[in-house]
Amino acid sequence: MHISRVQLVNYRNFERADAKFKSGVNTIIGENGSGKTNLFRGIRLLLDADQLRWAYRLQETDFYRGLKSWRGHWIIISLEFDEVSQDEAIQALFLHGTGVVEQSVVGRATYNLIFRPSAAVRQRLGELAEGDQAALQQILNGITIADYETVFTGKSTANFTDPDAYKTLVGDFEAVSFPKELNPPQLGGPIPRVLSVSKEICFTFVQALRDVVSEFQGQRTNPLLTLLRSKSGEIDPAKLKPITDKVKDLNQAIEDLPDVGEIRSDIRQTIRDTAGETYSPANLAVRSAVPAEAERLFQSLRLFVGETDDDYEGAIHELSLGGANLIYLTLKLLEFKYQKAKQACANFLLIEEPEAHIHTHIQKTLFDRLAYADTQVIYSTHSTHISEVSNVENVNVLSRSGSRCEIFQPASGLDPGQILSLERYLDAVRSNLLFAKSVILVEGDAEEILVPTMVKEVLGISLDELGISLINIRSTGFENVALLFHDDRIRKRCAIVTDLDASFFDITPNEDDTAAVAKLKLKAAGSAEAGLARQARLNSFKAGNSWLSTHFAPCTFEVEFIRSGNAEAAVDSLAAVYSSAPTIRTATEDLRSTDPERFGKRILTMAENIGKGWLAIQLAKRVTTKTRIPPYLLEAIFTAHRPLSRAVLSNMIAHRLRAHDDPALLPPALAQSVRDHAAQYQRGEIELASLLDVLAKALPGDVIIEVLGQA
Structure with missing residues (x-):
């Protein structure tokens, strides 16, 4: 059994969001403040026994912050399960309250938390005349959080994230139209509090590793103590009795030491001398604090770890941050294994941002090896190294737009071939496009190196500050990545930047042309033809998709860089390209020329001599506030960032x-x-x-x- 869907309506920074999950390992990625922790908390309110009590204590601050007023609105957190266990206990539970019965066996189930106004308030809303805003406001103004109730339901059929379904179930606040039926069947049937899915499953949550040392110091949060407590209940008391007897004898021996007795007497006498007999304690003892009870003996155990080969084992606070975090994570995973061994009907492991202070190789290995049998694992992460090894079909992307957060599935609607092509592109470098607010796709190293430098120097702000990821596709196969940006997948802006490769010199064949010139003209004509075909292909590809835009350099990036007025940066770079003084003089004249044939051929010759990437590095060193950004690039940047x-x-x-x-x-x-x-x-x-x-x-x-x- 696994979670297949999570719907969040009016919950914290989610107005309405829909997360889709598959069995096995799933990844949730997103920028800071995009709602990853709130998504996890929503799941935990239904499945984590430690959080269940908080489901009945929701507050005004738990409502979506973009609502004009929370009063009268509902919070809905809905889980959908698939491949429901055929175990009799879980079948009985779902048949009773949450399951969708198909041929007498539950295969899919829904389990919902609904925080809504009480029946009395809902009845008053349902009696309102349509359009009576004054009466509606009078009711809403009198509502407090005490007028709300938490109910759990199952067997629901509504798509809660559909605005029309919300109006049908909750009401239309603009039109003042509210349902008269207090418990419509689409909400499902109520589940009694004595029945709980959380009691039938194995659920472990590993929180973000922010202060591991303090976690180990807390009696409630120390993962080692959790493991020891679970084991102490399984040990035969008869085996522990000889140990506890020895501890009692040890304590008594310490207390019977003459020095201890003398100190005790001196303390008592000093108190009497100071405060008098009336105000002195009646009894006073100096005893050993070593616990003699078996459970407290277990709790006194501490973990010592050696990170190096020098045989030194230090306490948790002596470890590196990464070492301490890795130990904490390991103990929480062991806790999960112990719980899983109890043969629950389903196993869920939620891990929040496990990458903190952990080496990139460990991040990848950790993710790769956490595929427990019969267990659904859900990660949240900021790490491109984890997103690199994630199956794109099992990824949810969270994005923030003002106070509102959305959830996207990047593989939604794609066929297996498209998904395979996409997987090949999402390596550690390119996968950062999943974290960006907007994306610019470029075809080569020169743009990847020079564009960010130009933006920073010329405009005084970086692409990162604009929330733009510039991704080097290293080809012109933009469609393989650009298909991510679509109404059905990731609703973020993506600007495609490529060269038209139009010729900047006369390519008309001439019978007087030498073989070399004829070959050059033929090659240039072929490039120009390919550029026009690419333009037509990309414009057709993005037609009807408001998230995509295309931007074309008339010739090539290097030529347009010079044409825009940046010849002096190239002139200053000549010494890094040529060693001959006469060649440098000629090249200087070419670059400063207003003839596209002269400066175009020269800059491309320079690129061929030392490579486009290396030339871009040399040019980037010489970018200043006076550098001109080619118009098509400015258009791409401020179409993506809008x-x-x-x-x-x-x-x-x-x-x-x-x-x-x-x-x-x-x-x-x-x-x-x-x-x-x-x-x-x-x-x-x-x-x-x-x-x-x-x-x-x-x-x-x-x-x-x-x-x-x-x-």
Whole structure:
């Protein structure tokens, strides 16, 4: 039996979200604050016996924070199980309350936590006249959290994440239309509190490893003590009696030492001398604190570990952070094994961000080896190394948009061939696109190296700060990765950037051409033809998909870099390419030429001589605030990152003003006017058009004007 689906409605940072899981190992990935911990907590409220009591103590703060008002709304957490165990006990439970019966045997089951207004409140809402907002507000204003109830149901048929289904079950607050039936059948039947799925399963939660040392010090949280307590109940008391007798004898021997007796007498006498007989303790003893009870003896045991080969074994607080975390994780897994041995009808292991301080090789190995038989494992992680080895079919991607979080399944709707191609691309480098807010796909090393540098130097903000992952596909097979970004899969923006490879010189065949020139023209014509075919293919591929955009360099990236006005960066790099002074002089003239044939051939010759990647490194060293970003790249960046926030734009403007710090070119008064307008824009006091007017006068032709055109 495994969890196949989790629906969250109005719960914390989820307005409505739908997570899909498979048997075996599953991975949940997402940025900070995207709801990974809340998703786990939702599951635990239904399946973790330690959390069950909190299901009856939900508060206003547990409602989705984007609601105008929580009053009257419901929190719904719904689990769907598949391949339900045929064990008699679990079949009886699901047949009684949660199962969907197919041919008298339960194969699929639902189990729901519903936090809703009491029946009396729901009845009053159902009696409202449609459209009577005044009466509705009067009822809602009087609702407190004490008017809410928690119920568990099974055999539900509703898709709770469907807005129309929510209106049918809960009500339409805008239209003031509420159901008169208090317990519609789509909600399923109530499950009595005496029946609990958590009692029939093995469930272990391993929380994020934030402060392992403090966890080992707590009586309740120490995983070693949990293991020892479970074992102490299984040991024959007769075997422990000789040990406890020895401890009692040891304690008595310590207490009978003459020095101990003398100190006890001295303490008693000193108290009497100080406080007098009336206020002195009636009795006082000095005894050994070594416990003589079997359970307390077990609790006194501590773990000592040696990380190196010098035979030294240190306490947990002496270990490295990674070593301590690994030990903690190991003990929690052992706890799970002990529970699993009790032959529960289903086994669930939830692990929250196991990668903290753990070496990348251990992360991969750990993930690879945690495939316990008959166990569903669900990870949450920030690690690209774990996402690299995850099966993309078993991945849920969490994404944050303002106060709202969404859940995506990247393999949804893909056929096996597409999934196989996607798996091959999602290595440790490219898998970071699953963590990004938006993505730019490029075809080569030059763009991967130079674009982030240009954005940082020219605009004063990094791609990372914009939430953009720039992914080098190292080919023009963009579709294999771009298919991720779709309404059915990951709803994030993806900009595809590639070259049209149009010729920058005359490629008309001429009978006077030498063999070498004829071959060059033929090759250039073939590249241009392939570029147009690629443009048509990609535009067709992204048609009707609002998450994808295509952006084309007219020729190649290197040529467009020079054409945009960056010849001097290439001139400064010539010494890293050529050793001959005459060649450097000729190359300088070529690069500074306004003839595309001259500067185009020269920059591509340089790339061929030392490699595109190495040339990009040399050019990146020479990027400054005066570097020009090719227009098609600016378009791609600010199509992927949309909308452009007022704060980010204001920071870019401040950076561009610092780049124009020459009073002769930008008078201080005009610069201050720009700053004032930027501050007003950031505060929302003026709109973009007003800011653009001032910038156009102060910084004519500056890159920030182009950026504003994309905003």
